[in-house]
Each structure stands twice: as C-alpha cells, then as structure tokens.
Amino acid sequence: MTEAEARERAAAMLTAAGIALTEREREEIEVADFGLGDLEHTGLQLVVYVNTERVCAKELVLFPGQTCPEHRHPPVAGEPGKEETFRCRTGSVLLWVEGHGEIELRPGDQFTIPPDTLHWFSAGDEGTVVSEFSTRSRDESDVFTDPRIVR
C-alpha cells in the first residue's frame, strides 16, 4: 500500500462515516508509517482539524490490521504531557493503556488516556474511525517503546 493509496482509502472511510472534509483536508490526510516502512501493519492516517497552544482535535483512521505502536506523551515545557480522549465513530478499536489493560471501543464508546501513560491501539476487523480530543499535539516529543521508530 502506497501513501497515496492509504490517503485515498482513509478519505473513503471518513466519507462513509458521514464526516465532511474540505478538498484540501482530503488531499492533506497525513499517513504515518512511523519510519518502519510497513504501513499495512504499523500505520495510522490522520486529519488534524486544529492544534493550538491549548487544544487539538483530529480524526484517526486505521485500516484492518493496522496498529499504532506503544508510546507515551511526556511532560513538555512545564506542562504535564498530552491528555487524549479517544471516541470511536465507526468500526472498532482495541486500545491498551498502562494500568488499565485492553479496552475495546465501539461506536459511541470513549476513553481518556492520562498524560505520560503508555498506550497502543489496533483496528478491529472493519478498521476504525476514531475522534481524538486532546491538549496540544507535539508529535516530536512522543516517546515510543520501539527504538526504531521515528515520528
């Protein structure tokens, strides 16, 4: 799967979820392979709606078989690290959170991940669209467990 194919497939899943995007947002869907070059298994597609100093909101799209690998959001610049709420919109997602174990989210289910807490997530059989509501996103500060990963 190429990056362009992933972008097109993610756009189709967002449309199927009833989520309207501008033409520019569709073209700029972010495809993250975390530097591993194995998008089928380790990958994530994102639409970032807003990311100010205080608030961030995104749609996350994962295809069946895709996992976003284990990571945490450490304190940055005197702030306690990114706090994330995941809300499942379509399909299902298996979320693992340090201290909580595995949590399956289906449409309408949500979970808030505290700052600086290890977590990873994998799409269920139909893939998933997940809304993320959080504090400021600073991808470059994320700490991944797998040392090969570059975000």
Add this chain to the structure above:
Amino acid sequence: MTEAEARERAAAMLTAAGIALTEREREEIEVADFGLGDLEHTGLQLVVYVNTERVCAKELVLFPGQTCPEHRHPPVAGEPGKEETFRCRTGSVLLWVEGHGEIELRPGDQFTIPPDTLHWFSAGDEGTVVSEFSTRSRDESDVFTDPRIVR
C-alpha cells in the same frame, strides 16, 4: 416545544449526521433555553463528550430558527478564558464573532473563536450539528450580553 421534544429531535439530527451515541448520552442530551423560556428562538442542545481541567469536546445541535445568544468566555482562575473551535458537520450555521463579523459555516468548515471574544450563532434553514473542540467549559462563568439570561 418541550424539553423532552427538543431532546428527541436533537437525537434524531445526531443520528442523521452519522454520530453514534450511547443510550445514556441520548437520554442526557442537555437542552438550554438560557432562562428565557423561548426554546424555539433562543436555544441550544448539547452532548458533552468530555470536560476535563484541560480539554472539552461537545456536539452542538440547533434547530432551524434557534440562536445561541451573544456571550463571551472571560478569563477564569488565571487562565485566559475558553478557546473554542466550531466545526460544522451538517446543515449550516451563521456565526458572528467580534472583530470578524458574520461567518457562514457549512459541513467541513470551521472557525476558532479566541478567548474573551463576543460571539453568537444561529442555525441555517436545515438546522445544524456543530462539533466544538475547546479548553475547559465553565458555563457558569460565561458573560451574556442580555442581562435576563441565566445559564
């Protein structure tokens, strides 16, 4: 229109927008008439997904003819006041923002309202579903221009 009728109508609009809610969320849709007792003209329906110390996310539903009256979110407890991003999901909404004038949002359009800035918004002919991504919501601190309003 009673509060129960408004809740049912809002739930139907959210379903039509493809937004999955839990049974509890449907039952607990907040109906705000701002103390004016004229829900047809001055009113707002809300589903609050999350409201932590740092982040808040909601769906707002307005029926055709409904307006959320002019208000601002002042600084509270040493913080600069609530920052809100409105993203239109269905229908259309006319948003007025101090210093920006009128902005029409259609599905996929969004606007970020700075802290402590006067604004109001009215649904278009089909009504609207709007996602709100913001810092912590403290409704009791909101300052409305109309002195009769109680939130």
